[in-house]
Amino acid sequence: MSAAEASIAYVVDDDESIRTLWQWLMESRGYPVRTFASASEFIAGYRDEGAACLVLDLNLPDMSGLELQRYLSAQGVEIPIVFVTAHGDVPAAVAALKSGAVDFIEKPFNYRLAVQVVERAFELDRQNRSARARQTDLEARLALLTEREREVMDRVIEGKANKIIAAELDISIKTVEAHRAKGMEKLGVSSVAELVQTMLQRRKGFP
């Protein structure tokens, strides 16, 4: 695992020993670690540095883990969260999962399993990030289309033949073919099948 692709582990726990533990666990596997003793410290110190995962204790002194999760979601921070709970916090953990947490680890945990959970979260974040990147790319390409090209491409996706498109838009078939070729080029697709797939993905939105 090269340092370049290493995801970052953010750990928020008020217990010093636990923070030391996570520090060693992640660093010994080559992941950079940022530890925080409270939610407010995290809010103050966090910035997006690439793929990451937040290991969050549910029971924090100033702001509970769930509150921090809500806060981040409201701020538009998209980071996978792994909750660390103590026995008895199961309802809270369920609530956390429902509002989008990736997973939760129950104390006292097996350190290998805990690391695996965090690594899965890393992987998820990587996928999310690339999906978001593709999406951004597609949006940018769509923005390049002229209005006429857009009209033509919409009808191509609907499966209409050039001849029909020409009749509907009251232009010659040749013009339709020209717009279509230009549009395909701008969107970076080589076949109609690829075009339809790309556009469908867009309509479904981010997975």
Added chain:
Amino acid sequence: MLHGPVVILTSFAYLGLLFAIAYYADKRADAGRSVIASPYVYSLSLAVYATAWTFYGSVGRAAIDGVGFLPIYIGPTLMMALWWIVMRKILRISKQNRITSLADFIASRYGKSALLGGIVTVIAVIGILPYISLQLKAISSSYSILVQYPELRMPEAGSPFIWHDTAFWVAMILAMFTIAFGTRHLDAAEHHQGMVAAIAFESLVKLLAFLAVGVFVTFGIFDGFGDLFGRAAVEPRLAAMMTPFEGVAGSYATWVWLTVLSMLAIMFLPRQFQVSVIENLDEKHLNKAIWLFPLYMLAINVFVLPIAFGGLLRLGDAGLDADTFVLTLPMAEKQELLALLVFIGGLSAATGMVIVETIALSTMVCNDLLMPVLLRMKRLRLNERPDLTGLVLGIRRGAIVAILLLGYTYFRAAGEAYALVSIGLISFAAVAQFAPAMLGGIFWKGGTRRGAICGLLAGFAVWLYTLLLPALARSGWLPAGFLEEGPLGIELLKPLQLFGLAGLDQITHAMLWSMIANIGAYVGVSLAAAPGAEEHRQASLFVDVFRNTGEAGGARFWRGTASVPELFTLLARFTGVANADEAMRAYAAARGADWPSAALAADAELVHYVETQLAGALGAASARVMVASVAKEEVLTVEEVRRILDEASEVVVYSHRLEQKSRELEAATAELRAANARLTELDRLKDDFVSMVSHELRTPLTSIRAFSEILHDHPQLDAAQRSRFLVIIIKETERLTRLINQTLDLSRLESGQAQWRISLIDMRQLVEDTIAATSQLFREREVQITSRVPENLPLVRGDLDRITQVIVNLLSNAVKFSEPRRGRVEIALSQEPGFLRVDVRDNGIGIAPEHHEVVFEKFRQAGNPLTKAQGTGLGLHISRRIVEHFGGRMWVASAPGEGACFSFTLPLAADTIDAMAEPA
């Protein structure tokens, strides 16, 4: 136009109309659609109070005394205000006991005494005679004056031959009508709905007639009130009349006594008792009558002074009796129709009074005077007659005729000597004698039969002597010297100045003496001798009427044997078979049985029921005699009645106790509910605590487990790393141990199971020892510790180990939150009144004010979260609990960055020896 035949014809037509109204009302009542079931009709029927005396006499009185006529109407108005208390009770008693008359009421109250009923009847009849004669006088003189039209003069004295005397014929005609109104049939409840309807109508007629004259005089002859009173004010004689309490308008004493007298009259005149109590259909009618009746009184009095002044101004010299002004004023103005209307109005007032009064009196004479005597006469074998209704009706009819004839006799004997009002007041004074026995009877259980009899007789005797005899004397029936010099020349016994009491008018004088005699005898004799069994139970039934439920109240006092057929036969004999059958069916239906098929038990309840039914027809005293004739009653002794009453009051007491118990139960339930809520809350707290503890335990456990596993899985780790991890494991293990110990400690403290070893403690010594024990800690963190301990501190009482624990906790906290090397911790002891105070001050990071209480909560820590791993979050909580156990308190003063000072107090031993004698 105002010839004799016309007047007579009009009068008969009017009486015929009254009869038609009565007949219609009776028919409606039989059909179950009563026309008199209205508070307005009830109030109008009460206005039977306003008789010819009011109609003619008020003006006559006003022409002499001015406003002096008013007390007679102020009294009833005042009394109405008290009716809610007095009359409602009388009504309830009368309905429950099926009272048929005033005499029946009093007789019933004092042990269903036939003697008492008879006395009351005799007093009532004799007392009312002047009043009836007044009505006869009014009708006959108004007739005589009217038919002399257009001449205006007083009629000549009555013809020596009664056959030529108008008054005699008036009496006879009225007797006939009264018989027709009141004794056509026998009603078990003595209701005369037709009569009441006719009376209500008459009340309207007399009011209208009087208002018509009033309006005519004030606005027709004169120019309104202003003009009339203006002219009167010019004449000194008339002006004086408008001032109450002075001179002609009567003294204060007169006003007071006349007011009291009329207050009693409105209750105890037999006719008032008849219309207000016996004829009352619904207790609720009282509510409206309480303001409607005074309104009527006001209306009929508005024009009294104007007519009187008008008469004096216009006819002052014509030699006319002022009593006739109401009639003679329209005549003088040649208003024939108005004069005729006035005559009819006066006729209304007089006939209304006579009809109701004689019906009431005849009921009393029959039920309370004759029947009890006749039924006791074994010779007559009345008990064996199958139907006595005819006999009862016959007696009543005879009584009506007799009473009117007696009234006429009085009129012949004494009527001419007095003005109308004076005659009426004599009657008022007579019925006022009933007041002590009546009012005492419903509010005072102590009043006895003997007391009532003595009071009535004494009062009546004084009345006879001071009012009736003088009236006869003035008419020449007794020697005049009787009045002037006293009987046999004994000055002290002069009837108008008894025992030398002079300076009062005749009525005031008579009232004063008769009331003293009456009340004195009633109360004195009642207190002197204990009441009998029967009196005891009746007193209880009457006075506690609002506490008894229904008619069954009287049944609990009856013990004996009877048979149903006998009781039925008895009932049928006096009320008729149909009525008896109806009554028995009602009785059976109320118990879910069929009459006559089902076998009814001839128990106390049935006997009592039959007795009350009979009482409706015969009066209580007679009914009792009759029931006793068929039901073999065991005689209850006073003791037994007392016991029954006691049992009844025990029931009341039980029911009070039950209520009390039920209230206690409710309270207990509420307490249980509260306790349950507290338990639920405690349970929740316990769950929270367990969850908190488990959470707190899992954190060190996580570190211990993970680092041991790491050490185990990674033998290649370098020595420094290994040692670092091992230190963490050891530290977390220590923390875990501490946590478990403190949790157990806290749980013991909270459940009250902690062991306390109490001794006297020298805090100075304790502080020095503790500093020595924790010196290692201070050296490690390089924090300075100083102590400030004064000499000669008093001892405190407490558990040495526990208090040491508190100070160690505070010192280690102080060290923990102090910066190494720069940290300064000071422990100081000082004395406060009754307490010894310990302060532990540091110069560490401090605590924000909002956390000052939080730090004492379980598992809560404030300040730097970096230090959390070193504490359990229980130390301060436990410390505070320990201090509070010894009666002290613990708090913190601090601000962020300025260090913290934890302080606690402990009570001094001298003050706490007693409180601590028994350690918890």
